Amino acid sequence: MGAAAGPIGCFVLWRRMAYLGESVAHMGLLGAGLGLLIGINVLVGTAALAIVAALVMARAGDRIIPAGTFVGIVGHMGLALGFILLATMETVRADLLGYLFGDVLALSASDVAVIAAASLGVLAVTALLWRPLLRAAVGGDIATAEGHGGRWVQAAFLVLVALLVAFGLKVVGALLIVALLIIPPAAARPFARTPEAMAVIAAAAGALAAPLGLAAAYATDAPAGPCIVLAAGAIFAASALGSQLGRIFAKFR
Amino acid sequence: MSEPLIAANQVSVYAGGTHILDRVSVAVHPREIVTLIGPNGSGKTTLLKAILGLMPAQGEIKRRPGLKIGYVPQQFDRDPSLPMAVAGFLALFAPACAAKAALARVGVAQVNNRQLGALSGGELARVLLARAIAGRPDLLVLDEPMAGVDVSGEAALYHLIAEIRDEFGCGVLLVSHDLHVVMAQADRVVCLNRHVCCEGDAHAVVRDPAFVALFGARAAGELALYAHHHDHAHAPSGETEPVRNG
Numbered sequence: 001m002g003a004a005a006g007p008i009g010c011f012v013l014w015r016r017m018a019y020l021g022e023s024v025a026h027m028g029l030l031g032a033g034l035g036l037l038i039g040i041n042v043l044v045g046t047a048a049l050a051i052v053a054a055l056v057m058a059r060a061g062d063r064i065i066p067a068g069t070f071v072g073i074v075g076h077m078g079l080a081l082g083f084i085l086l087a088t089m090e091t092v093r094a095d096l097l098g099y100l101f102g103d104v105l106a107l108s109a110s111d112v113a114v115i116a117a118a119s120l121g122v123l124a125v126t127a128l129l130w131r132p133l134l135r136a137a138v139g140g141d142i143a144t145a146e147g148h149g150g151r152w153v154q155a156a157f158l159v160l161v162a163l164l165v166a167f168g169l170k171v172v173g174a175l176l177i178v179a180l181l182i183i184p185p186a187a188a189r190p191f192a193r194t195p196e197a198m199a200v201i202a203a204a205a206g207a208l209a210a211p212l213g214l215a216a217a218y219a220t221d222a223p224a225g226p227c228i229v230l231a232a233g234a235i236f237a238a239s240a241l242g243s244q245l246g247r248i249f250a251k252f253r
Numbered sequence: 254m255s256e257p258l259i260a261a262n263q264v265s266v267y268a269g270g271t272h273i274l275d276r277v278s279v280a281v282h283p284r285e286i287v288t289l290i291g292p293n294g295s296g297k298t299t300l301l302k303a304i305l306g307l308m309p310a311q312g313e314i315k316r317r318p319g320l321k322i323g324y325v326p327q328q329f330d331r332d333p334s335l336p337m338a339v340a341g342f343l344a345l346f347a348p349a350c351a352a353k354a355a356l357a358r359v360g361v362a363q364v365n366n367r368q369l370g371a372l373s374g375g376e377l378a379r380v381l382l383a384r385a386i387a388g389r390p391d392l393l394v395l396d397e398p399m400a401g402v403d404v405s406g407e408a409a410l411y412h413l414i415a416e417i418r419d420e421f422g423c424g425v426l427l428v429s430h431d432l433h434v435v436m437a438q439a440d441r442v443v444c445l446n447r448h449v450c451c452e453g454d455a456h457a458v459v460r461d462p463a464f465v466a467l468f469g470a471r472a473a474g475e476l477a478l479y480a481h482h483h484d485h486a487h488a489p490s491g492e493t494e495p496v497r498n499g
Binding site for chain 1 (some may be wrong): 302305306307321322323324326329330332334335336337338341342345346368384388390394
């Protein structure tokens, strides 16, 4: 999961779409609530609503309301409604915090398998679509204008983000999932000269954050999801410090 | 004349309750340089985007089947969080050898291994042009490709565009502010102000009363040392109004 978040997170960073990811995560909470309400698998409900939300919100905005504002409105409505929905259900009320901040330790073995499989799937599709995804991210309108399939690539990218957000919701929660999307790529940036290198380093940083965070949670008895996010933050801090030190040493050489 | 590469027929775009474009028709034929000129807000970029299918529009836009387009947008955001060298950028769109040749052709072979974010405005303009020609397009669409290029560089770049047209045999649809250089290189000039004010051979357009009305007698005079009366004036809204006598 952490490894898959790295490369997709790179695109989120390059396209400055962290806010969209945030709102998709908020809608994911509503999806989880609806899933429970109509009795389908929570993961399926979350993923379905997150995908719909991502595709709709990416087209948002008109001449007087900026897209970001519109996305924020929809996302927070989803968060509020999802929270109310979950709070009214007797069986999950105690587990509310788990939806907001994640509850890794409550995952069943089958949940873990599904999340792992979905993450691998997202990673594989990202690798497969790497060139078109990158073309759309760096070229913007150029890809669409020249007929390189700008629109469907955009849709595919949004579905990948939504899937990752939906499955990550169970791990680190609706309020923290975007952290796993943006922190590993940000940590990777100073050490990368190519987009490919940045994706690989980000994947490694994401994969490292999970066991580090879990170990810290185990040692301190703190909640696991926030610990994983803090671990990612520590990796970013180390990266920033390392690159600064590297620059200083380079000056003296 | 041969079949056009691309033809917009009576294209209109509305937004916010007003016409951004009002029944505009324009066509580009093979080996032809067509330049769109017009004041700010006259719909030049909108017309390009409508023609390229980047923006919904009413009217008819016909492309020759299988038309290959090379597009240089007005704005190109280089996100500092994206580490990418010029070579890597070009490789996304064309084979490495074609990309290298294109880079050399526009005179910036030396930037091949530089990061996109480290390029100057002039270098970036040339890299974007190289990217657009590397795929051997039938039609080059250039939206103010001179942003960030200094005045002496501009003339050179326009000259280069004309040379590329001669070498590749492609059509060129160009948006520009700079009247002087445009006039020197364009085969046909379309003067736009939400509608087509006037169009034709560059030298004829400069003498057109609508052009004089739009750019002022001085600009037109500098270009053609020629000015005379015109049949309509432009309100601030861009609508035309008859010239009052007196």
